[in-house]
Amino acid sequence: MLNNLLIVEDNPSMRRLIKSVVADLAAAVHECADGAEALTAYEKFLPEWVLMDVEMTEKDGFTATREIVAAHPDAKILILTKYGTRRMREEAERAGAREYVLKENLLAIREIIH
Template sequence: MRTALIVDDSAFMRNIVRKTIEQHFHVIAEGCDGREAISLYKKFLPDVVLLDLTMPHVDGLLALREIMNINPLAKVVVFSAWGTKFTIMEAIQLGAKDFIMKPHFEQLLPALRKLFIEEKII
């Protein structure tokens, strides 16, 4: 089973994401800010990172930039309630594979299917 890292400053949102993906992914770790995202990515090297943008200490865009520096092939799906056109474009330019608007988590599994379609894990 593929592994996932979920990072959001809201435990409630992390729980929703976990419940949405747990039949298809092993959630290897959860973090509550960008610093933890970077640290947990280095430690676990998950198959996919589900990353919020608006978080304390280090925001999601900086965390995304650092994760992509660690592994340019990292699979990161960004989710946020603050999806301006500029923010979405910036996340994609930094290497995010998709952008999901909160609370539309029904779009999460289709986005993950796209990422792993060739491996037929979902």
């Protein structure tokens, strides 16, 4: 079991859904509503995994991922998106994400992070 997991997702309904999928995999599941909060939350909780949305209002997930990885090179970030394009996957990799999962396949998260 993980100690801490961080969900960064601006849609409250999607955040609840993601949390319901992974809640039993971590002692604590923390949440942020935007990429602008992600680095602060990462440094506060030091999660083993970050589940990061891409499209958010204040700061997008790729920018937030780059900031976290720059400050914490060992950070494990899984990008969650509804877009499965090659360009998006390449951008996630360039940002430093370790994994990439489509939101339509949330159960795949369990296989990756456990």
